[in-house]
Amino acid sequence: MLQYGDIEEYGPECLIREFCKASHKVIDYYTLNYIDRPHMIVIGYTKPDKGADCHACAPKLSFVDFIKDQNGWNLREAYINAFQSGSWGEPPVSIKVLAVGYNNIFGVVIECGYTAQGYVESYTSIQAAVAGEFREIFFGYNRA
Secondary structure (H helix, E strand, C coil): CCEEECHHHHCHHHHHHHHHCCCCEEEEEEEEECCCCEEEEEEEEECCCCCCCCCCCCCEEEEEEEEEECCEEEEEEEEEEEEECCECCECCCEEEEEEECCCCEEEEEEEEEEEECCEEEEEEEEEEEECCEEEEEEEEEEEC
């Protein structure tokens, strides 16, 4: 198992860059307290190619799951470029992680909205790793 030590000392930015060797930027990280032990989920993203700065240009999101034991934080699973979400080459503003069920599964909650020609649309999407890949497990849509 890959050993990373003290995330609090080195920071999640260092860990995601060291692990995937790509030009990821860290959005945030979450600590989830599962039944067996704490997990830390680091969320990163890779921007689309240069020139891809249109409203439909979404970055690729990555999620790295670390588990804590007596020696520090260890890599459990990494989902690099798991799925795309966002616009103008930037990730969604409202993105968070939550525990789903009791099997050390986490869900990624994305809430977005759009306004055009007098209409306001919003949606909530929850993605989770199912059978080794991310899938949308919930989608809610509102149009006013």
